[in-house]
Amino acid sequence: MDSSFFFGISTMAYILAMIIYITYLASGKKEIGIAATTVTIIGFISHTLAIGMRWKEFYDLSGMGFLRSVPLTNLYESMIFFVWCLILGYLIIEFKYKNRSFGAFVTPIAGLALAFIDLSGMSKEIQPLLPALQSNWLLAHVMMSFIAYAAFSLSFSTGLIYLILTTERKTESAYIFWTFTLGIFVTLFFLMGIDFFTFRVAVKPEVFIKSYMFRASFFNPSMVVKILSWIAMIAIIVIVWRYGSVLKMVMDKFGISAETLDEITYKSIAVGFPVFTLGGLIFGAIWADQAWGTYWSWDPKETWSLITWFVYAFYLHSRMVRGWRGKKVAIVAVTGFVVAMFTYIGVNLLLSGLHSYGDIK
């Protein structure tokens, strides 16, 4: 039994948990809820074991120190860790707020993400580290960045659900904002799926992620396909906008209060922000200082981390301006995560930089 066996178990457990959570929401029976939590915890334990085993495998192979062998050195490993943090964060919230409804949203994200990582064949090979990556600061930097990203992703979901629950009119700007954001997310997800089935077989995973994303749509050489992709995106956004109230009705059934959502959004950011500051910005700066002799060089990845930081600082401070409670700050929280995701994936995908880490030059 190796680490991928346990990753498989966690993937299945999360997807199973999703089904049970939904059953729980539909039936309202407490026992079913407990079963859902149990399955999630089993998945989480197996996930933890798998990460531990991979760490050990890397340690045996690389012959480097134990800390240097932390399995966080490529996109594959970092996404697995991200999902791990997400589930951990969710479990903490479930126990603290004694509310399971939220599990129906988090477990499918976790299950699908793990399945996607597995299907896309993202390099699972254990690769030795380039000299610049051989630093103990790397462990601290990457690990804390992902803890922060996971916290931000929780605040994103609660912020989005908050907006879904509290907006009434289709002409309201907050309503337009969330339907637009969700529409774009759905579109990108869909188009990435098309890319995946069109090109994935032909090229290596790293090359796929770097050069073939959206090649079947926005970046297609044919003008017709390009225009069609844009039209498709606009169509999806309009559909989400038109039928958003259906989603609101579904959410209303879950019985999560808007105040709880607002509080979880704030709490997640209150955890994510300091962790991101210390791990993402400060440790990143120290690492760059050790490796290249500049703690700050305004390269795109660094600049985008700073932008992410400013957006969340914006969030924290906007709560203090009168009249900015509720929807407005929820919009900032949702935007913050979109920016954070761009920092994590978009910069490598669309902008080149000093440490476009995860690919080997």
Add this chain to the structure above:
Amino acid sequence: MEQEKNKTFIDKIWDLFASVKFAIIIFALISLTSVVGTILEQRAEPAKNIQILTRIFGESLAPTLYNIFDKTGFMDMYHSWWFLTLLILFSANIVICSIDRLPRIWKMIREPISPLTEEHLEKVSIKRELVVKGKPDTVKDFVTGAIKGAGFNYNESKEEKGYQFYSQKGSFTRLGVYITHVSILLILIGALIGIFFGFKGFLPLPEGMSSSVALLHTNSLTRTEEHEKERILDAIWTSSGSISSSSATLGMDENTLKAKMHKYGIQPLGFTIRCDDFDVYFYGNSDMPKEYKSWLTVIDGTKEVLKKTIAVNDPLSYKGVTFYQSSYGMMPNAQGKFILRITPKFGAPEIKQLNLGERFVIPGTTMEGTIRDFSPALSFDKQGRPITYTEMMNNPALFIDFKEGGKGKYSGWILKRHPTTAKLPEGHSVEFIDLWGVQYTGLQVRKDPGVWIVYLGCIVMSMGLFIAFFMSHRKLWVRIAEEKNNTKVIIGATTNKNRAAFEGKINKMITLLSKRDAETGSAGRRKVDG
């Protein structure tokens, strides 16, 4: 409203800078302009950015947009006047906002806690009540025990029907936000000190060579300037850094020379650094680099004062100047020396430095070898013919011809990365240690006296954030009053953060009190029974 009107212009400016709204605008402006700065490549050739703009906006708009962005400083925006202005506004905002609020916060911190009246106690945000058996004087001790158990040192005041205990904790945590804000200023100050009193340069240093200067980033030079820069560098390198003897060789007076050095970004180090050797190590048989290493020596005056082997993530520092392993490469047209370690079957090893075509003898035998060929990166094609697959020293190999007693014996490749190729059939060994003197190590050279302030700022920021988010100012009032021969306990509390955690603590106090009450109650009954 009246007051609004009477405000002077200065007051208005002050209010603007003290407002969080203004901070939010600044956050937005810095973020949005930075986005543009990551799309356009900074300090790049114009062609590059025109290409980027063409890709986004199409052929027709690109040149106009380029001109607009160029005029407004977006091509090097993080050094532009307006970005600097934004940062200054940002700093002013933090300073003024903090000064504006600090007196109030300070009062809150210093203010001692006092007992609350009944009406006030009704209104606090966290409130619990319970009735316990016995008079206030008998329950007093375990109530105060519970307060201590929750981690509070209390004050006590006697009241008409009982007592009130009151206490507060963590009032200083209200400063967490201000500590965070100050840390941002520290970081900006540290960065400014680095910009004004430090430098950031580069130094390609060939094996065996030394330098007493580093090269800084300059604006592009004309051909004649480029030529003059080369001449000055040559003079400085040959005079091992002496300004006076260089100025003599160049026929320039010292001040002119210094001015020219400044213009061409030739930065004196104040000492000399020498590269003794450079090497790359690879993972297994792959071409994936595992480590780059430079063996460096610092010479101050005429003395060798420091030797260190540096690698990526492991730099050398001397007198505030730090050398980082950053890149490497081959010197064009360099003549290196092949270094071999020759070990006869029965005998001690011997190190030899040889040129291409040169002969050597295996000590104590009549066998001699001649270096016929060299490849920096040897591989074999499909037909088995030797090829060089890159000009970098990824797999250096020597082709050696062996003769014994004047007669040809055999020949073959000896590879540096594959020690087994060094063994000869007779039991001798000829190891290829290095080709020395053809590679240069690329050193990043930095002096930054502000970096410690930046790090201090980072530490202060971490502490400030920790205090701001994970600690809170908690106040607790407990009132006990007689009520029909029993005692009514009222607990009131406030906190500025993490209310749930504090409530948990207070609920624990309640549980503790009611449990003790049950125990003493039954004990009391037993007494009555007896």
